[in-house]
Amino acid sequence: MIRDMAKGLNFPEEATAFLGECFDKITALEDGNDQLALAMDAFFASKDYASILNRLAEQTGIHRYSVDMVFLLLCADSLHDIYYIKELPEELFHNTMMDLKCKLLECKALHGIWGTFVTDWLQGYFHLKRYALGRLQYNTIEFPYEDYKGILKKGDRVLSCHIPSGAPLLIEDVLDSLKQAYAFYPDELRDGVLPITCHSWLLYAPHYEVFPEHSNLRKFYDLFTVIDNEATEGSNLDRIFNVTETDDYSTLAETTTLQKRFKKYLMDGNVMGEGFGILLFDGEKIL
Structure with missing residues (x-):
């Protein structure tokens, strides 16, 4: 799921592979999928999602920046459905979500990590x-x-x-x-x-x-x-x-x-x- 979204947003192959591995590691946790679902519900409802992502980072040993990007790619899939329901153009969705790639490359350049450190700012896209x-x-x-x-x-x-x-x-x-x-x-x-x-x-x-x-x-x-x-x-x-x-x-x-x-x-x-x-x-x- 997140691999397809990352490819669709033209993420570098290395980043796509790495984030895919992070996703696999998170979902391998006994309650990994449940935690991601809870975080998504909180994210779209403007409630506390960060504590859940912090916990996932601690449980997996994955850097929080990378956990955040995995999470946002999952949220992007849900946002795509929202665009469809609201009859917003596919091109608008793609152009808007391309900022995930911008933030990915900025994070790599600044911190050497495939991920993002500005999830709170990116939330504005997901709230339309x-x-x-x-x-x-x-x-x-x-x-x-x-x-x-x-x-x-x-x-x-x-x-x-x-x-x-x-x-x-x-x-x-x-x-x-x-x-x-x-x-x-x-x-x-x-x-x-x-x-x-x-x-x-x-x-x-x-x-x-x-x-x-x-x-x-x-x-x-x-x-x-x-x-x-x-x-x-x-x-x-x-x-x-x-x-x-x-x-x-x-x-x-x-x-x-x-x-x-x-x-x-x-x-x-x-x-x-x-x-x-x-x-x-x-x-x-x-x-």
Whole structure:
């Protein structure tokens, strides 16, 4: 079951084989299947599933990150049935679940483990609160600021977009995604305009000059009106260097142009940060 799902999501063969072995080890426990079923019920009901997965990890000796990915692949099979019942497109299911592969590869790069360490965040997909539409992922949030041009006020529901790893951030793909979001979220339109927010290290103003000139990263930044910036020292290193933290920036990799530029930025005493931006899309263009 999970092997087929992993293959369908284009997991590396090594990861598929390893996670399949983990599944076999879990289900070989006398109550392994029962524990997985209880965890799934809790997961979909927003109750405590983590304690069950912790117990399975302890009983099998499998790392919790790997147990989590096995579990999510099982949940994906159930989610597929939910999509079918709700008549949601097969393509939407596949594109949305492809984030499991992104998180799998991130976990391997950061921790050397086939698995995931962000199960709580991924839960939004399984509660039908987040979808992948082309290059970007979307969910609704409460607008956190007092006012934006009289269009949004604090507490208003608004779309937020996320940028999954694993593919170039081509602006034509971003615009195509915005068009898909415009069609998919008609209830979020305001007088024919779709406001979309983004909270990301890509929108931190001091990073703009570090991004290579004419790069897709600058073009993405330019799509938004950035209304807030926050320095978050030591954060987001994983986005560029595949490390979560370091006390010595001189040890950071310099394999890519972006790594070289950000390493110099950090060595010069600057800090990483995040920005909050918003764009207004009319279905064809950004206003």
